[in-house]
Amino acid sequence: MITAKNLSLQYPDGTIALNEINLHIKAGELVYITGPSGSGKTSLIKLLMGIEKPTAGQLEVLSHSMNRIDVKNRMFLRQYMGPVFQELKLINGRTVLDNVILGMRFLPIPKQQWKTLATDALEKVKLSHKILSYAENLSWGEKQRVAIARAIVRRPSLIIADEPTGNLDRKNAINILELLNSLRQENTSVIITTHATHLIDSKLVDQFIQIAAGQLEAKSMEEF
Amino acid sequence: MKAITANIGYFFKETFTILKLNKLSNILSLLSITLAFFLLSLVVSTWLISTEMVEVLQQEAEINVFLSEEADDSSRYEMAESFLEIEGIQASRVVTEAEALERMENILGEESEVLTYFDENPFESFVEVKVDFEQVETVKESVSAYEDVRYVRDHQEVLDQIRNISALQRFLGTLFIVAAGTATLVIISHIIRQGIYHNRQQINTLLLLGAPNFFVALPFVLSGLVLTLAGGLVASLLTRFTVGLGYAQLVTPIPFIPLPPQELLVRNTTALILGLSIFLGLSGSIMGIRSSRKEESL
Ligand SMILES: Nc1ncnc2c1ncn2[C@@H]1O[C@H](COP(=O)(O)OP(=O)(O)O)[C@@H](O)[C@H]1O
Ligand SMILES: [Mg+2]
Numbered sequence: 001m002i003t004a005k006n007l008s009l010q011y012p013d014g015t016i017a018l019n020e021i022n023l024h025i026k027a028g029e030l031v032y033i034t035g036p037s038g039s040g041k042t043s044l045i046k047l048l049m050g051i052e053k054p055t056a057g058q059l060e061v062l063s064h065s066m067n068r069i070d071v072k073n074r075m076f077l078r079q080y081m082g083p084v085f086q087e088l089k090l091i092n093g094r095t096v097l098d099n100v101i102l103g104m105r106f107l108p109i110p111k112q113q114w115k116t117l118a119t120d121a122l123e124k125v126k127l128s129h130k131i132l133s134y135a136e137n138l139s140w141g142e143k144q145r146v147a148i149a150r151a152i153v154r155r156p157s158l159i160i161a162d163e164p165t166g167n168l169d170r171k172n173a174i175n176i177l178e179l180l181n182s183l184r185q186e187n188t189s190v191i192i193t194t195h196a197t198h199l200i201d202s203k204l205v206d207q208f209i210q211i212a213a214g215q216l217e218a219k220s221m222e223e224f
Numbered sequence: 225m226k227a228i229t230a231n232i233g234y235f236f237k238e239t240f241t242i243l244k245l246n247k248l249s250n251i252l253s254l255l256s257i258t259l260a261f262f263l264l265s266l267v268v269s270t271w272l273i274s275t276e277m278v279e280v281l282q283q284e285a286e287i288n289v290f291l292s293e294e295a296d297d298s299s300r301y302e303m304a305e306s307f308l309e310i311e312g313i314q315a316s317r318v319v320t321e322a323e324a325l326e327r328m329e330n331i332l333g334e335e336s337e338v339l340t341y342f343d344e345n346p347f348e349s350f351v352e353v354k355v356d357f358e359q360v361e362t363v364k365e366s367v368s369a370y371e372d373v374r375y376v377r378d379h380q381e382v383l384d385q386i387r388n389i390s391a392l393q394r395f396l397g398t399l400f401i402v403a404a405g406t407a408t409l410v411i412i413s414h415i416i417r418q419g420i421y422h423n424r425q426q427i428n429t430l431l432l433l434g435a436p437n438f439f440v441a442l443p444f445v446l447s448g449l450v451l452t453l454a455g456g457l458v459a460s461l462l463t464r465f466t467v468g469l470g471y472a473q474l475v476t477p478i479p480f481i482p483l484p485p486q487e488l489l490v491r492n493t494t495a496l497i498l499g500l501s502i503f504l505g506l507s508g509s510i511m512g513i514r515s516s517r518k519e520e521s522l
Contacts, residue, residue, distance in 0.1 A: 042522055049432060051520045078434030085522060089429040093241065102430075106439045111230040154433075162522065 001027045001158070001189060002048065006057035009043050017043035020057060021216050023209055025191065027157070030184040032200055033193040035211035041193040042086065044211070045162050048191075049081065050074040062157060079107055082151030084161035084180075088143050090135040096122065096146050097131045103150040121149040125179060141172040145179070152183055159183050159190045165199060173199050227439060238443035239450060242419045249418065250451065253411045257455030258462075260404040261501065265463040265493045267400045269470075271393035272489055277386045280482035285360050285380070288319075289351040289367055292374040299372060304351045310366045312359030321349045331471075331483055338472040405504055408455075412448045412508025413515065419444055420516040428520055441513050448509030449502065456501030460494040467493075 002025040009018040017040045025031050033041050046052040048061055050069055059066040064077050082103075090099050100118040109117065122128055125145035130138065135146065144164060151159055161180055165173035173196065181204050184190045194200070202208075209216065228235075243250050289307075291300060300318050307316040319327075324347035329336040339346075355363045360380055368376050420427065430440050471486055483489075 046522055049522075051432070051522060075431075075434050075436060078432065081434070083432060085429075085432070087522075089425070089432070091426055091429070103433055105231050105234060106227045106435045108226075 001025055001062055003060045004057065005059075007047065007054055007059050008056040009040075009047060009052055010055045018047070018211075019213075019215050021211075023216070025189055025207065027189055028184060028186050029189045029206040030181060030204055031189065031191045031207040031209060032197075032205055033191065033209045033211065034195065034197050034200075036195055039195075039211045039213055041195075041211060042162055045160055045191075045193065048158075048160065049078060049083065079154070080157045082154050082156030082159040084144070084147045084151050084159070084164055086162040086164075086166060088147045090143055090146055090150075092134070092136040094135055095132050096127060096135060096138070096149075099135050099146055100149045100153050103154050107154060117153050118149070121153040122146075124152065125149045140167045141176070144168070144172075144176055148176075148179060148183075155188075157188060159188060161190070161192045163193055163195070165194055165196050170199070177201070225438075227436070228442070231439070235442050235446060239446040242423060242443055242447045243450065245422050246415070246418060250415065253415050254451055254455055256411055257408050257452055257501075258458045260407050261456050261459035261497050262462050264397075264400045264404040264500075265459055265497050266466065267393065267397045268496060269463065269467055269489060269493050271390065271397045272492060273483060274386050274390035274393055276484040277482055278383065278390055285355045287353050287355060287360065287364060287367065288377040289353060289373055290348065290375040290377070291351070291372045295372045300349065300351065303370065303372065307351065307353055307367065310363060312356045312363045313353055314356065315354040317352055319350055319352050321345050321347050324349065331485075333486055335468050335471060335486055338468075401500070405500065408452060408501075408504040409508045409511060412452060412505060413512035415451065416444050416448050416509045416512025417516050419447060420513065431520060432522075444513055445506065445509040448512065449505035452501040452505030452508070453498070456497045460497050463493055463497070464490045 002023070004021050004023045007018060007021040007023075008016065010016045021044070033044060035041055043052065047054060047059055047066060050061075050066055054067050062077060062080055064073055069077065091102060094102070097115070097118055100121055101114050104114050104117065119128070119131065122131055122145075125148050127142060127145050127149065130142060130146075135143065138146065148161075148164075151161075159180070164176050164180060168176060177192070177194075177199055178201070180190060180192055181201065184204075289303075291303070295303075304316045304318050307313050322345070325339065325345050328347065329339060332338065353363070353367070360378060364376055364378055367373060427440055467486060467490055471483060474483065
């Protein structure tokens with residue numbers, strides 16, 4: 001579902017964020033991308049979402065070549081993704097329910113189902129009691145759950161969470177990772193980046209991809 | 225498109241949010257657009273009026289003969305009678321004050337109640353003389369020779385003047401359409417660009433979630449449209465009111481003036497203004513969207 005061959009990304013200012021990365025992620029896998037801050041984790045996600053284009057090497061995501069993808073196909077590709085952004089990117093001034101529904105409005109999901117699906121997703125992230133709260137009035141941990149609900153309500157093939165533990169205390173961080181881990185399904189891969197490796201429950205993980213300064217360091221659980 | 229019909233409520237809510245976000249500059253642009261449309265519709269109305277006048281006056285060669293104050297009713301009728309003997313005159317009849325008033329009431333239609341503001345009938349009686357088109361000049365001379373004739377009004381003169389005015393108005397009208405159009409386009413595209421800038425984070429989020437361009441753009445197009453349409457509507461109402469006032473002003477000093485029916489005039493200018501506001505709202509928004517920088521970030 002995701003294949004990278006000698007994948008590199010160099011920013012216009014010359015920074016080499018990723019240097020000849022090779023990886024392969026199969027459908028239904030739970031994958032952690034780890035590495036210190038500045039190692040290139042977010043850059044890899046930008047490539048996966050088509051925000052940046054590879055400057056060298058090949059990247060294929062859900063059968064699309066990210067080297068050549070056009071704007072329209074990139075849009076369709078993103079509709080198969082459930083992103084949980086590091087900054088969450090919820091819409092303020094909108095309720096929790098509206099925020100979750102916004103993830104579906106332009107997908108081929110009938111309008112009659114929007115509310116039910118959103119309510120179910122919010123139940124799954126244990127936020128049923130906050131359904132009509134405004135996004136800006138939630139704690140970070142609650143916002144994180146809304147963002148996750150918005151991602152899963154789309155029934156994506158690929159859930160991507162960038163530093164989901166970043167702004168959380170230890171207890172909340174572990175809870176969020178547990179929630180994200182549980183989202184992996186037969187046809188839904190989950191990719192999580194984090195520098196907080198000590199919080200990962202490694203029994204569940206199919207693949208660790210460890211990056212340091214844009215280079216792949218270790219790939220297997222044993223090495224990790 | 226299913227994604228449009230399913231989201232109509234959402235689009236209007238978004239539009240409203242966009243407009244609210246930048247209230248002051250939206251109000252100011254609404255005012256400027258209204259003013260531009262209002263001036264435009266005034267120029268267009270007067271242009272339509274003068275065109276109608278030329279058309280009507282062209283068809284009839286007619287002179288109106290106003291008699292001196294001393295002339296009494298019977299001498300008016302005598303004179304009208306005697307005019308018939310002059311060569312080139314086809315018909316001649318006295319239009320009484322009451323009839324002049326009645327004509328005006330017909331022209332004004334619903335608005336004729338303005339005439340009730342006059343304490344007494346503001347019109348004076350005159351002799352209406354139908355003339356062979358080619359003989360207007362000689363007839364005028366003969367009629368002017370009568371002792372009691374105070375003043376002869378010749379439509380031909382008026383006609384020439386109106387033609388000139390009409391040409392000027394056509395020029396001004398075109399100029400105003402271009403000027404008001406350009407100004408509105410600039411204002412709207414700027415406002416939309418501003419709105420897009422203020423909402424850049426939300427737009428970014430939507431695009432990262434795979435929203436189609438139309439989904440992201442539609443609320444902005446709608447907010448441009450709302451601004452121009454609101455401006456157009458207010459301008460149309462102001463025009464309706466002003467035309468009503470203007471008709472009352474115009475008809476009092478020049479009772480024979482052939483004005484187009486007021487309803488028709490108002491309807492035509494309103495249609496033009498609203499049509500223009502839709503066109504300009506759409507194109508201005510699209511210009512604003514096109515010229516906005518698109519950048520994606522995480
Ligand atoms: N838009 C950019 N332009 C230039 N350099 C960037 C840009 N974004 C990130 N970088 C640099 O690329 C490297 C990798 O960054 P990033 O992928 O954000 O790392 P991580 O997410 O692992 O913290 C860092 O050195 C960072 O400063
Ligand atoms: Mg990062």
